Amino acid sequence: xxxxxxxxxxxxxxxxxxxxxxxxxxxxxxxxxxxxxxxxxxxxxxxxxxxxxxxxxxxxxxxxxxxxxxxxxxxxxxxxxxxxxxxxxxxxxxxxxxxxxxxxxxxxxxxxxxxxxxxxxxxxxxxxxxxxxxxxxxxxxxxxxxxxxxxxxxxxxxxxxxxxxxxxxxxxxxxxxxxxxxxxxxxxxxxxxxxxxxxxxxxxxxxxxxxxxxxxxxxxxxxxxxxxxxxxxxxxxxxxxxxxxxxxxxxxxxxxxxxxxxxxxxxxxxxxxxxxxxxxxxxxxxxx
Amino acid sequence: xxxxxxxxxxxxxxxxxxxxxxxxxxxxxxxxxxxxxxxxxxxxxxxxxxxxxxxxxxxxxxxxxxxxxxxxxxxxxxxxxxxxxxxxxxxxxxxxxxxxxxxxxxxxxxxxxxxxxxxxxxxxxxxxxxxxxxxxxxxxxxxxxxxxxxxxxxxxxxxxxxxxxxxxxxxxxxxxxxxxxxxxxxxxxxxxxxxxxxxxxxxxxxxxxxxxxxxxxxxxxxxxxxxxxxxxxxx
Numbered sequence: 001x002x003x004x005x006x007x008x009x010x011x012x013x014x015x016x017x018x019x020x021x022x023x024x025x026x027x028x029x030x031x032x033x034x035x036x037x038x039x040x041x042x043x044x045x046x047x048x049x050x051x052x053x054x055x056x057x058x059x060x061x062x063x064x065x066x067x068x069x070x071x072x073x074x075x076x077x078x079x080x081x082x083x084x085x086x087x088x089x090x091x092x093x094x095x096x097x098x099x100x101x102x103x104x105x106x107x108x109x110x111x112x113x114x115x116x117x118x119x120x121x122x123x124x125x126x127x128x129x130x131x132x133x134x135x136x137x138x139x140x141x142x143x144x145x146x147x148x149x150x151x152x153x154x155x156x157x158x159x160x161x162x163x164x165x166x167x168x169x170x171x172x173x174x175x176x177x178x179x180x181x182x183x184x185x186x187x188x189x190x191x192x193x194x195x196x197x198x199x200x201x202x203x204x205x206x207x208x209x210x211x212x213x214x215x216x217x218x219x220x221x222x223x224x225x226x227x228x229x230x231x232x233x234x235x236x237x238x239x240x241x242x243x244x245x246x247x248x249x250x251x252x253x254x255x256x257x258x259x260x261x262x263x264x265x266x267x268x269x270x271x272x273x274x275x276x277x278x279x280x281x282x283x284x285x286x287x288x
Numbered sequence: 289x290x291x292x293x294x295x296x297x298x299x300x301x302x303x304x305x306x307x308x309x310x311x312x313x314x315x316x317x318x319x320x321x322x323x324x325x326x327x328x329x330x331x332x333x334x335x336x337x338x339x340x341x342x343x344x345x346x347x348x349x350x351x352x353x354x355x356x357x358x359x360x361x362x363x364x365x366x367x368x369x370x371x372x373x374x375x376x377x378x379x380x381x382x383x384x385x386x387x388x389x390x391x392x393x394x395x396x397x398x399x400x401x402x403x404x405x406x407x408x409x410x411x412x413x414x415x416x417x418x419x420x421x422x423x424x425x426x427x428x429x430x431x432x433x434x435x436x437x438x439x440x441x442x443x444x445x446x447x448x449x450x451x452x453x454x455x456x457x458x459x460x461x462x463x464x465x466x467x468x469x470x471x472x473x474x475x476x477x478x479x480x481x482x483x484x485x486x487x488x489x490x491x492x493x494x495x496x497x498x499x500x501x502x503x504x505x506x507x508x509x510x511x512x513x514x515x516x517x518x519x520x521x522x523x
Contacts, residue, residue: 164391164395167388167391167392167395168392168395170381170384170388171381171384171392173383174381174382174383174384175379175381177343177375178375178379178381179381179392180343180362180363180364180367181341181343181363181367181372181373181375182367182392182393182395182396182437182441183364183367183368183395183396183441184364184395185362185364
């Protein structure tokens, strides 16, 4: 029963990792942009949530509905003003620019908010649990994170495969030049993709802020979790990304159970094993 | 009464960086016409098609289409004005099904004769395969999807680059058999071909390109075989 509990907690944390990874996966899928600043954008969203909560005294979880639109608009602007200028046949310029953005976000946050770690307090919900059976219980907050991850991925899948905007994004991803021949404005579509990505980042950022302490330097390690979940699950498959997040979460939970020092190492080892033996990921998207 | 002249290109130079691919091209197409552009590999045929839709940089050119100037405008705007290009090599969206490819072509919702139903009537084989991945089709069927995808935009002018390249003769025949129905519906066409005899059979007028210049222009009936080979091969 103790082990069942460990694995269950790992699965639920995996939902948060999937949230870290989804926006990353989406952006890479649509425009082949590896966004090194992704983790820092998650932390930025956490600080935006902090501002919302301190200024309006809104409940942190409800702040998602403020932070998500703010981050989405910022994402659209970021794409139109910055990233669209770097996209092309060469993958290096967008990589370097996003690396630069990462450094800038970290330092701006450090200037404004100092290096002190912060946390959003969500009140009683943080410690509330739902009993399942026989002494097994899950926390309401981790459950909420997991449900949010599943709902967001289901919504994105629906958008990609059943709505005209999703068809447009897939077409642009397949062949940007021919997409223009269909009358699409790729710069706008890429902006929409970045807006979606940062809306998901906003949700991840708020949960990050409620779950544990955060500070301006936390971004790169969140980026690593996101990367690992994407690679484990397989590129271009959002359900695979969820599975990747869950596998990472479970590996960390098992590692931590064996020895608290092994938590991060266990996750990285699973990632390395996937990279070594199945580099295309466990659930790669099959074309055609 | 719309102008009879649909497309009027004057003095078009096209460039890939510093390399000049087209030199002083002038050509025109009337409404309802089918033009054939013939020429050997690297004569500049595809470049001309891309220049018309703004995918290649032009200089000094006047490209008047249905009375408006196209030169220098972005591709997505030119497409909205009513020109659709079937690109060389078909280039279907590989992660989209046959029907999704067609729907993407029609997303601007310009009014006109072409709809999913009309495309399936034109190429019935696509109706059976509409939910299949586009990559599962034969080359000829993919060309049908590519042509259908362009027609879905309800263009006034459809440009078909290398219509028959790499396709089986029997499929080429089927596609050429469908072309008169395209022009009968009011869509003018410019076909780029290396297979001269096919092109001459359907075209109202022919232009031959060599080395980025127009070397011959006329109606198929007025051109002798010798004149065509001289223009084509430069001998």
